[in-house]
Amino acid sequence: MADAVIEAQDLRKSFGPVAAVRGLDLRVEPGSICGFLGRNGAGKTTTIKMLLGMTRPNGGRARVFGLDATDPSDSVNIRARTAFVGDDKPLYDTMRVAELIRFTASFFPAWQRELATAYVRRFDLPLDREVRKLSRGMRTKLAVLLALCRGADLLLLDEPTSGLDPAAAEDVLQAIVSQVARAGTTVFFSSHQIAEVEQIADQIAIIDHGRTIVNGPLEDVRARVRRIQVVFADEAPAHAFTTAGAARVVRNGRVLTVIASGDHEQIVIEARRLLPLSVEVAPLTLKDIFLESTLTEEP
Numbered sequence: 554m555a556d557a558v559i560e561a562q563d564l565r566k567s568f569g570p571v572a573a574v575r576g577l578d579l580r581v582e583p584g585s586i587c588g589f590l591g592r593n594g595a596g597k598t599t600t601i602k603m604l605l606g607m608t609r610p611n612g613g614r615a616r617v618f619g620l621d622a623t624d625p626s627d628s629v630n631i632r633a634r635t636a637f638v639g640d641d642k643p644l645y646d647t648m649r650v651a652e653l654i655r656f657t658a659s660f661f662p663a664w665q666r667e668l669a670t671a672y673v674r675r676f677d678l679p680l681d682r683e684v685r686k687l688s689r690g691m692r693t694k695l696a697v698l699l700a701l702c703r704g705a706d707l708l709l710l711d712e713p714t715s716g717l718d719p720a721a722a723e724d725v726l727q728a729i730v731s732q733v734a735r736a737g738t739t740v741f742f743s744s745h746q747i748a749e750v751e752q753i754a755d756q757i758a759i760i761d762h763g764r765t766i767v768n769g770p771l772e773d774v775r776a777r778v779r780r781i782q783v784v785f786a787d788e789a790p791a792h793a794f795t796t797a798g799a800a801r802v803v804r805n806g807r808v809l810t811v812i813a814s815g816d817h818e819q820i821v822i823e824a825r826r827l828l829p830l831s832v833e834v835a836p837l838t839l840k841d842i843f844l845e846s847t848l849t850e851e852p
Contacts, residue, residue: 556619558583558707558739559604564613565763566599573599575763576613581741581756586733588750588771589743589758590843596763597743598640601711604741605632617707636700640712642692646685650678650695663704672698676724690721697725701732708732710742714749722746726753751839759846766846767814771839778842779817783809783824784831792827796820801845812837812845 559581566574574596581587591597602608603615606628618634620627645653654673658664673680676694679687687695693713700708708729714722730753732738744750750757757774759767767774783789789809794802798815809829813820817834824832837845 587756588754636705651680781811
C-alpha cells in the first residue's frame with residue numbers, strides 16, 4: 554500500500570475546557586477524493602487547521618506527505634504543496650478578477666496559465682470586475698480556480714459549495730473531479746452535502762464529537778455496513794450483541810434494529826438464536842450510514 558498523503562493518529566485538540574477533537578484517526582490515500590463528514594461542531598474545521606499546521610494539537614500525531622504537521626518547518630513545506638479553500642474564502646476585495654489571478658500566479662512557479670484561462674471561461678468569471686462586487690457563487694468559483702491552478706499536490710477544501718446554487722455547485726464539483734483525473738491530485742473536502750460527497754468521493758471519513766466513526770474507501774464502507782431488523786412476536790428482548798461489528802442496537806417495541814459495521818452474517822446467526830419471527834438485512838445509503846453513525850450521545 555502506498556504511503557498515505559494524510560495520516561492522523563489519536564489527534565486531540567481542546568480550546569480551554571472544550572474538547573474539539575478527541576483522539577481522531579484518519580488516513581487518506583494518494584490520488585483519492587475523500588469526503589469529510591460530520592455534524593456542526595464535530596471537529597472538521599479544527600482537524601483541517603491542524604493538518605495545515607495552523608493550529609497545534611494537544612496530543613497525537615498528524616502527518617501530511619510524510620511530514621510532521623506539528624513541526625513549524627515541516628508545516629511550511631506542507632502548505633507549499635497544499636491548496637486550501639476555507640469556508641470564508643478570503644480574497645483581495647479591491648483587486649479586479651484578472652489582477653488577482655495574475656497576482657496569485659506570480660507566487661507559484663508551477664502555475665497553470667492555460668488551465669486558468671479555461672476555468673475563467675468555464676466559470677464565466679468577469680475579469681474586469683472588482684472582487685468585492687462578485688456574488689458569493691462567483692467568489693467561490695474564483696477561490697477554487699486559484700486553488701486548482703497553482704499546481705498543488707493536495708487540495709484541502711472546507712465546505713467548497715456552501716451557499717451555492719445547484720448549477721454553481723455542480724461546476725465546482727466537476728472541476729474537482731477533472732483536477733484529480735488530469736493531475737492525480739489528492740482532495741480532502743468537508744461538506745454537509747451528503748449527496749455531493751456520494752457523487753464524487755471514493756473515500757469517506759465520518760467524525761462525531763471529535764472522533765473518527767468511519768474511514769475508508771466508500772464502496773468498502775457501503776459493503777460493510779448493514780441494517781439488520783429483528784422482529785419478535787412480543788416485546789423485543791434487551792439483548793447485548795457480543796458479535797464484533799454490532800455498532801448500534803435500537804430496541805423499539807417488537808423490533809431490534811442492529812447497525813452492523815462488521816461481520817453481519819455472524820450477527821444474523823446470533824439474532825436467530827433469540828427465536829425471532831423474522832430477520833431482514835438491508836444495505837444503507839451514505840446518508841443512512843451518516844445518520845446512524847452520528848446518533849450517539851456525547852461522551
